[in-house]
Amino acid sequence: MKKLLILLLVPLFLASPDQKVDAQKTNFDYLDIYDLQYVDDPQISPDGNTIIYVRHQFDVMTDRRYTNLWSISFSGDNHKPITSGKLGYGTPVWSPDGSRIAYTSSEDGSNQVFVRWMDSGATSSITNLTHSPGNLQWSPDGTQLLFTINIPAEQPKIANLPSPPEGAEWTEGATVIDQVYYQADGSFDTLEESYSHIYLISAEGGAPRKLTDGNYDHSSPSWAPDGGSILFTADRSGNADLDPNNAQIYEMNIESGEMTQITNKRGPHGSPKISPDGQYIAYTGYEDQFVGYQLTDLYIMNRDGSNLQKISDDLDMDVSDITWANDSRSLYFRYDEEGNSKLGNIRLNGDYVTVASNLGTSSIGRPYGGGAYSVADNGRFAISLGSPDRPTELAVGHFPTRMAITQLTNLNELFTESKNLGVTTEFWVDSSVDDFEIHGWILTPPDFDPSQQYPMILEIHGGPHTNYGPRFTPELQLMASKGYVVVYTNPRGSTSYSTEFASYINQNYPSEDHNDLMDAVDYVVDLGYIDEDRLYITGGSGGGVLSSWAIGKTDRFAAAVVAKPVINWYSFVLTADMYPFFAKYWFTEYPWDDPEQYLERSPISLVGNVTTPTMLLVGEYDYRTPVSESQQYYQALKLRGVDASMVKISDSSHSIASTPSNLIRKVAYILGWFEKY
Ligand SMILES: CC(=O)N[C@@H](C)C(=O)N[C@@H](C)C(=O)O
Numbered sequence: 001m002k003k004l005l006i007l008l009l010v011p012l013f014l015a016s017p018d019q020k021v022d023a024q025k026t027n028f029d030y031l032d033i034y035d036l037q038y039v040d041d042p043q044i045s046p047d048g049n050t051i052i053y054v055r056h057q058f059d060v061m062t063d064r065r066y067t068n069l070w071s072i073s074f075s076g077d078n079h080k081p082i083t084s085g086k087l088g089y090g091t092p093v094w095s096p097d098g099s100r101i102a103y104t105s106s107e108d109g110s111n112q113v114f115v116r117w118m119d120s121g122a123t124s125s126i127t128n129l130t131h132s133p134g135n136l137q138w139s140p141d142g143t144q145l146l147f148t149i150n151i152p153a154e155q156p157k158i159a160n161l162p163s164p165p166e167g168a169e170w171t172e173g174a175t176v177i178d179q180v181y182y183q184a185d186g187s188f189d190t191l192e193e194s195y196s197h198i199y200l201i202s203a204e205g206g207a208p209r210k211l212t213d214g215n216y217d218h219s220s221p222s223w224a225p226d227g228g229s230i231l232f233t234a235d236r237s238g239n240a241d242l243d244p245n246n247a248q249i250y251e252m253n254i255e256s257g258e259m260t261q262i263t264n265k266r267g268p269h270g271s272p273k274i275s276p277d278g279q280y281i282a283y284t285g286y287e288d289q290f291v292g293y294q295l296t297d298l299y300i301m302n303r304d305g306s307n308l309q310k311i312s313d314d315l316d317m318d319v320s321d322i323t324w325a326n327d328s329r330s331l332y333f334r335y336d337e338e339g340n341s342k343l344g345n346i347r348l349n350g351d352y353v354t355v356a357s358n359l360g361t362s363s364i365g366r367p368y369g370g371g372a373y374s375v376a377d378n379g380r381f382a383i384s385l386g387s388p389d390r391p392t393e394l395a396v397g398h399f400p401t402r403m404a405i406t407q408l409t410n411l412n413e414l415f416t417e418s419k420n421l422g423v424t425t426e427f428w429v430d431s432s433v434d435d436f437e438i439h440g441w442i443l444t445p446p447d448f449d450p451s452q453q454y455p456m457i458l459e460i461h462g463g464p465h466t467n468y469g470p471r472f473t474p475e476l477q478l479m480a481s482k483g484y485v486v487v488y489t490n491p492r493g494s495t496s497y498s499t500e501f502a503s504y505i506n507q508n509y510p511s512e513d514h515n516d517l518m519d520a521v522d523y524v525v526d527l528g529y530i531d532e533d534r535l536y537i538t539g540g541s542g543g544g545v546l547s548s549w550a551i552g553k554t555d556r557f558a559a560a561v562v563a564k565p566v567i568n569w570y571s572f573v574l575t576a577d578m579y580p581f582f583a584k585y586w587f588t589e590y591p592w593d594d595p596e597q598y599l600e601r602s603p604i605s606l607v608g609n610v611t612t613p614t615m616l617l618v619g620e621y622d623y624r625t626p627v628s629e630s631q632q633y634y635q636a637l638k639l640r641g642v643d644a645s646m647v648k649i650s651d652s653s654h655s656i657a658s659t660p661s662n663l664i665r666k667v668a669y670i671l672g673w674f675e676k677y
Contacts, residue, residue: 019448025420027446027481030664032419033474034060037411038362039384039394040067041090041372045098048376049074050118052082052092052101053384053394055411056362059086063661069103074380074396076408082116083107091134095142095203102126102136102145102203113147115203126205131194135220138203140227145201146211150194153215180241183577185624185654198232200254211252216240219247220271224278229253231262231272231281244581245288249281251303262305270296271321275328279303280348282331284319291506292586293465295499298322298333300348311350316498326377332399334359336369336496339439339469343373343383345399355399360386360471365657366461366540367441367471367488369496375399388424388470390416420446422480424470429523431492431516436501438516440489441470442524443480453531454485457674458521458557460539460546461488462564464509467496475657478667484536484674487524491516491546507588509601510549517546518554533558536674537612540564541625541654545603548633551614552606559677561670563617564625564654567633569598577623607636613643615673617666619652645673 021027038056045051055070069082069089083089083105092103102115108125111132116123127133129149137146155176164170179193196217201208212218214236221232233247240246249262249272262281263269267288272281280300288294298312298319312319321334330347332355341359346352359371361384371392375381378398385395385405390412397405422443429438445454457479461468468488476486490497491513493505505513524530537557539547544565551560566572570591573583583590591598599605614637616630630646637644647669649662657663 019423019444019446021420021447025418028419028421028474028477029481030478030668031060032415033364033660033664034058035415036364036391036474038360038391039409039411040362040392041092042374042382042384042394043092043094043101044074044374044376044380044382044396045094046096046377047098048378048380050098051382051394051396051408052094053382053409054090054092058364058660060660062086063659065658065660069101072394072408076406079409091136093136093138095138096140097142100142100203102138104133104136113145113201115205124205126201126203127208129208133199137221137223140223140225143203145203146198146221146223146230147201147208148196148198148219148221150196153193153195155192180580181577183623185577185622186658188621188653198230211254211257222271222273224251224274225276226278228255231274233269233272242580243584245585249283249305262301262303264305268296273322273324273331274303275324276326277328279328281305282322282324284322284333290585291503292509293493293495293499293503293506295502296320298331298346311346311348312352314350315344315346315352318495321373323375325375325379332373332375332381334371334373336467336469339369339441339467339490339494339496341369341371341386341469341471343371343381355381356383356385356395356397356405358386360384360392362392363657364474364660364663365655366459366475367468367473368461369467369469369471386471388472389421391472420481422446422477422486423448426470427520427523429519431512432519432522433512433515436492436504436516438489438491438520439497440487440520440523441468443473443476443486443488445480445483445485448485450527450529452529454529455483455534455536455674456485456487456521456524456530457536457538457670458517459486459488460517460537460543461490461494462539462541462543462545463495464493464505464513464542464545465495465502466542467494469496475663475667478664479671482671484671485524485530487520489517489520491520493542507586509586510546510603511601513546514549514553517550521556532556536560536677538563538670540656541566544625544629548603548614549606551612552603552609555611557612559674560612560614561617561673562614562630562633563666563670564619564622564656565603565616565629565633566625567629568602568604570595570602571632572625572629573598575626575628604632604636607633607640610637610640610642613673613677615644615669616646617656617669618646618648619654619656619662620648620650621652622654624654 040054042053066086072079089105112125113127131149133147135148198211198221199208216236218234249269252259268285270284272283296318301308317335323332343356361370373383384392394409395407538561540563548562616634618630634646
């Protein structure tokens with residue numbers, strides 16, 4: 001695999017000239033993050049003439065991300081705002097005739113559905129909801145909209161408490177928890193028990209009609225082309241919480257409310273969509289094997305569920321975000337291939353082609369995959385276009401004629417013109433343990449000169465079933481701008497290569513993924529410009545697992561920052577927010593039945609070897625890899641007399657990069673720790 005590519009790339013890399021810095025430009029610095037602008041969720045009109053997209057910006061005074069809707073024609077003219085201000089406007093959807101858009105906004109204080117008439121600009125909120133709407137879907141005739149909201153269930157009452165005397169100041173009280181999911185990373189408060197339901201509302205407003213019932217979650221609603229019924233997914237078994245990953249597809253007749261279950265195989269059945277000719281249902285998913293990673297495939301079947309066929313056999317990469325082509329003969333889909341996020345088109349016989357590459361996200365953190373697209377009836381499409389050198393912009397193209405993909409926006413032109421950035425170079429390295437080849441990237445500092453010696457940071461991704469790629473990453477650019485060579489890779493377990501590569505670490509994590517990381521370090525060190533006394537290691541979440549595992553195996557790193565790690569799988573599955581999934585899919589037994597299985601792959605089992613000065617870094621409200629994981633490692637290191645510190649980031653969930661100031665803190669503490677050693 002990839003031998004030829006290595007031969008081509010390595011000499012190219014070795015021959016690369018010094019990176020010249022422009023004296024007129026300054027290096028990318030912490031506060032520059034607030035100047036970045038990102039394009040997201042581009043929605044092309046049904047006639048392909050206009051694109052509405054969501055523009056992300058950051059406010060340095062409130063430290064918040066705000067979003068507005070902008071409009072631009074397919075030719076790139078007439079670029080103008082639809083909304084303005086420092087609030088949240090998002091999820092735009094065109095009505096089928098292109099005369100209106102629906103979107104959600106918090107401009108009235110709480111999130112509501114809005115409709116805008118495109119010719120006059122008249123805009124109105126059409127809901128008065130007490131909970132945030134999502135998944136807006138126009139009916140085919142444009143008269144109605146579907147949406148979902150989370151409705152709280154009745155809360156338990158265990159104690160009959162006396163009321164405090166008039167004027168008394170008692171403490172707050174108690175939080176009563178009796179549901180399986182009582183915390184979710186990103187929500188700082190304890191969760192109320194709630195269920196997602198589908199609603200229907202007239203596109204001109206009025207009282208919404210609740211279509212679904214019961215204590216079950218209902219997701220991904222979509223219309224049948226005749227408007228008479230809808231599809232959605234739900235796990236109505238009554239045991240969805242403890243037995244996750246098992247959503248089935250249902251069809252509901254809108255008039256009668258009658259519901260038919262269409263699928264029955266155990267496993268996730270995601271995003272069902274009926275073909276425009278009404279003949280087929282397409283969905284993404286798999287038949288559950290109860291393992292940490294399984295490939296998400298694309299299936300089609302008849303409307304009644306018969307003649308089920310997997311059509312993505314040739315792809316061997318996860319399929320997401322499917323959209324039927326207008327002629328019902330193919331589907332557009334998103335996938336990641338070798339660390340590159342792409343838009344594809346697949347015919348019903350399984351033949352597929354890449355329509356566009358380098359899709360980008362609006363993340364200011366690390367270089368994870370993702371991206372968004374939409375396609376008009378005539379094959380014109382809009383994508384969020386990424387690049388290693390700038391934030392995500394808007395681009396358009398046409399399928400199947402394959403007109404050149406044209407970047408329409410340049411929101412960051414002045415930024416990129418005034419900044420010296422690090423340069424990203426790809427490499428592949430042979431695994432030292434088997435036949436896999438490991439893909440990675442080197443981000444060199446703006447003034448890089450290969451005849452000099454540089455400190456190097458190995459930065460490791462989490463998931464573990466995700467991928468990094470040559471994408472714009474403010475987090476790692478900040479490290480490069482401070483003079484570090486930053487190396488990041490996709491060790492085995494990463495997605496976007498093959499099922500064999502991603503599933504290698506099923507119930508086997510960490511394992512040879514550690515060797516892959518060390519092979520990448522050896523490769524870059526051998527290039528001759530790394531000061532081996534200044535090798536550093538960091539990584540977050542799954543990357544926290546692998547960085548703490550690494551310092552238990554080797555003392556080659558001068559210092560480590562283990563960010564939001566899992567240190568002890570036993571405690572992790574009993575404290576993490578998604579514990580039913582982790583316990584059932586990442587391990588074969590519960591921890592009390594087989595503690596050995598948990599301990600042997602826990603970084604805490606290697607802490608007795610660690611001599612590397614180590615900082616732990618975690619968000620104070622991280623409910624995915626809870627603070628107690630970092631504490632265990634910190635306390636063990638202290639007991640052993642190893643240099644250690646622990647940084648708890650205030651007001652932060654697992655997604656430290658979701659607030660600019662917290663991302664800045666994360667990088668500054670990492671670099672501060674490395675500078676000490
Ligand atoms: C499935 C999941 O949430 N895994 C976490 C342990 C993780 O590694 N998250 C990654 C994506 C991160 O970088 O936060």
